[in-house]
Amino acid sequence: MSLTQTEIDSKITAIPQWQQKDRTLTRTFKFKNFVKAIAFVNQLVEPAEAAGHHPDIEISYNKVTISLTTHESGGITQMDFDLAQTISQLAQ
Template identity: 45%
Template sequence: MKREEIENRLKELSGWELVEGKKLRKTFKFKDFRESVKFLQIIQPIADSFNHHPDVCIYYNKVLIELTTHEKGGLTELDFQLAKEIDKLSGEVK
């Protein structure tokens, strides 16, 4: 994707940032570690269905998600679609 297209698509997402010009990144905050792990369990099936898996780091009650398409060396439509789905699913953690 070209930079202009990436910047336009980024405006459609809440809280996601562009990193190194080729990754989407967002940190999600939860009540505790258990909720952080549950969040990953919730997003795992959708990532599998997309056959597109995020890079993830857990910091107790925070989950950092990074999306990029490694095969393309940058962002694709799939990254933006998965980011939207992850945002929707983040509200399901209880």
């Protein structure tokens, strides 16, 4: 079930640098070079598979933009916040 805007506003404070854009959570990560960016993307495979939740990923040289939404619910759910938290930890 999609979260309400009030719930989203409350939860987004726990995942710094993530933003809400319409019905998605997004964040752009910047790396030293293309190789580091791809290495980061490769790290996302296991947690995404384990969660059964797959992000939309855009790669532009050393920048990786992640977008999360739960298509079945038509919006942002707790699954999106959980995966955003995991992705943020991997980027550190």
